[in-house]
Amino acid sequence: MKILVVGNGGREHALVWKLKQSERVEKIYVAPGNAGTADLAENIEIEATDIDRLIKFCKEEKIDLTVVGPEAPLVVGIVDAFEAEGLKVFGPNKAAAQLEGSKVFSKDFMKKYDIPTAKYESFADAKEAIDYIKKEGAPIVVKAEGLAAGKGVIVAQNVDEAVRAVEEIMVNEKFGEAGERIVVEEFLAGEEATVLAFTDGETIVPMIPSQDHKPAYDGDKGPNTGGMGAYAPAPIATEELMAKVYEEILVPTIEGLKKEGITFKGVLYSGLMIVDGEVKVIEYNVRFGDPEAEVVLPLLKNDLVDIIEAIIEDRLEDVGIEWLNQTSVCVIMASGGYPVAYEKGKEISGIKEAEAEDIIVFQAGTDFKDDKLVTAGGRVLGVTALGNGYQATIDRAYEGVKKIDFADAHYRTDIGAKAIK
Structure with missing residues (x-):
């Protein structure tokens, strides 16, 4: 079969590397790809969000399956557009992608369905946000509502820093439209972990838990980044904790979306904070994490194509997913x-x-x-x-x-x- 991978980062290189191991795959294209994907596949000069050109390419080249790596095309509705054209595509639709595309949507959703998360308020007005910060004190977390390549979250250690973050996002428009609204939430002191899960909207299969390192410098110092490294499995995510994640977070998330009329099919990413054995959601993503994909995919024993097709065809429960003990x-x-x-x-x-x-x-x-x-x-x-x-x-x-x-x-x-x- 012919596969198109959409995106150009380390996650997409990892996806191509894993997909290429399948005996079922004859050719892989990557749009737009990078120098690493060029060693394993054919790069195509089409941007990840240029959906019309991607659809045209898939039809001309008779692509059997498209795998979407990054969040931006998912949030603008690449899956809906491909499905409308009868093209097989892997990833959640536009409605489901709101979980990552809008922090206000995701926080309100968690509140509605009793999914454990930090206390928060959302604001469309900078002065109201600053007044709230001054009332609550610090440390406190300020988040741009929309997509900001992993850099739209500021953990402010004092009130002045939090106020500056609000001004940068809302007044100076550092992240453009992504900062028209913000979420201000309580600071949680604990240890982070990431649980990725495969789901077809009914069956949910958690992957091996991993831990990302967001801050730029040693000792978790410095500004947040897209991720400076990761490891798996994360020992803090014990079997007991993973059972809690499944029952208190993953199942209520998928079931809550269904109540909203939304079926989530793809990879659900739960960014977690673990405090004294209790777990809270810091954020959702709607795709493989980066760099989490680079540590989790190499541990997957299965043919990734088999898993993806089972998700698209609503039969994930038939696939026994196995992991290397490494x-x-x-x-x-x-x-x-x-x-x-x-x-x-x-x-x-x-x-x-x-x-x-x-x-x-x-x-x-x-x-x-x-x-x-x-x-x-x-x-x-x-x-x-x-x-x-x-x-x-x-x-x-x-x-x-x-x-x-x-x-x-x-x-x-x-x-x-x-x-x-």
Whole structure:
């Protein structure tokens, strides 16, 4: 079969890498892809949100299945548009994608269906938001309502910082339309975890739990990013806790959507905060996380095509999903200055030397310039190692990182440290 993967990040490289292992796959295209996907598939110069051109391409090339990686095309309704044209596509529809596309929708939804989350208020007026912050005090969390590439959440340690965040988002329009409304919520002190789940709208199959590292610097310091690394499985998500997540979060989410007349089919991402054994939802995403995909997909034993088709055809309950009994660690190598200002076009060397039997280098912000591999984004590479035991796997990942070089490369040195602790 012929497959189109939509997107151009590390997650999409991981999806292509996994899909290519299927004996059923004859050819993979990626729109628009990156230098890493070009090694495994054929990149097509069509942007992920150019739905009309993507549909035209799928019809001309007789694509059997389209797999949507990033959130932006899902939120604008790529699945609805493809289905209207009779094209097979993997991902939630526009109504379901509101869970990620609108933080106000998702918080109101959680409140309505008693899904545990932080106390919050939403605002369309900056002055009202600032008055509320001054009343509540800090630390406090300020979130742009819409999509902001993982950077629209500010954890403010004091009131002045929170006020500045409101002004940046609502007055200075740092995230454009995504900041027309904001959510201000209580700060939860605990440990984060991510639980991804496959679902066809009836059956829900949680994946191996993982833990992302959002802040830019060691010790969870600095501004939030799209993610500086991840590991799986996350030991904080015990069997007992996973049972709670299933019963108190995943099932009520899918059932609540059904009551709203919405069927969710695809990958549901629950970003969780664990406080004294209790679990609360920080955020929903409606697709594989990035970098979580880079640690979870390498542990999946099944043919991903089989799972995707079962979800589309409402028969996920027939698929027995299995996982490798190993650990997986991904360290993100970013451009110096990320997530604020950074330069592109720095030559990258050492990837072939880094890649070994148990190390995969997933490319994210990369491109070719004058036949040289160069940086083309904030998060450049995800160096993923597989192994037995956390320390050994962490060591392997960093061995890989040290073999790769580009000017001003920045990475955290403590990815996975919490697993050992």
